[in-house]
Amino acid sequence: MKVELADLDAMDRFGSVLAAQLRPGDVVALSGWLGTGKTTLARSIIAALGHSGDVPSPSFTIIETYDPPAVRLPLVHADFYRLEDPSEIQELGLDDYRLGAVLLAEWPEHAGGFAQEPGCLSIHLETAGEGRIAIVEPGPDWLGRMPCP
Numbered sequence: 001m002k003v004e005l006a007d008l009d010a011m012d013r014f015g016s017v018l019a020a021q022l023r024p025g026d027v028v029a030l031s032g033w034l035g036t037g038k039t040t041l042a043r044s045i046i047a048a049l050g051h052s053g054d055v056p057s058p059s060f061t062i063i064e065t066y067d068p069p070a071v072r073l074p075l076v077h078a079d080f081y082r083l084e085d086p087s088e089i090q091e092l093g094l095d096d097y098r099l100g101a102v103l104l105a106e107w108p109e110h111a112g113g114f115a116q117e118p119g120c121l122s123i124h125l126e127t128a129g130e131g132r133i134a135i136v137e138p139g140p141d142w143l144g145r146m147p148c149p
């Protein structure tokens with residue numbers, strides 16, 4: 001499925017549609033080259049889940065977490081760009097952070113990828129003129145709750 005995201009408002013709307021569908025254990029795998037809007041979409045999702053205020057980019061910390069009651073459900077926002085090997089996610093303790101939580105993963109391929117998990121929604125972002133397009137591929141757990149903005 002292809003979704004046109006012409007501007008930041010469209011990104012926010014898409015983030016809200018996605019946020020409404022999220023369940024614990026899901027992964028939203030945000031791929032795409034530098035500057036294609038991965039953090040922007042993650043921020044829209046986190047805001048739609050109830051968080052108010054800044055959402056720091058996890059580019060340096062790698063993992064940022066958000067917990068209820070500030071958000072509807074526990075959330076891990078990760079940016080795996082700086083990982084040199086997928087085995088490093090063990091050292092980060094990612095599995096513990098993920099228990100009962102949703103994972104928003106930027107640069108998922110640097111962590112070995114998540115598409116093999118049934119709850120993974122893969123979103124590949126690309127620039128298109130001034131805006132972006134998203135190519136969305138749902139895992140089996142997403143059938144019946146496909147996000148159409």
Ligand SMILES: Nc1ncnc2c1ncn2[C@@H]1O[C@H](COP(=O)(O)OP(=O)(O)OP(=O)(O)O)[C@@H](O)[C@H]1O
Pocket residue numbers: 005006007008010011032033034035036037038039040041059106130131132
């Ligand atoms: N749908 C959109 N239309 C127009 N501009 C957008 C859109 N989404 C994001 N942008 C802009 O693109 C720029 C880069 O966005 P962002 O930081 O989210 O990218 P990123 O994919 O996370 O990059 P990186 O790989 O460096 O972390 C920002 O200036 C943002 O405002």
Ligand SMILES: [Mg+2]
Pocket residue numbers: 038039040057079106
């Ligand atoms: Mg980013």
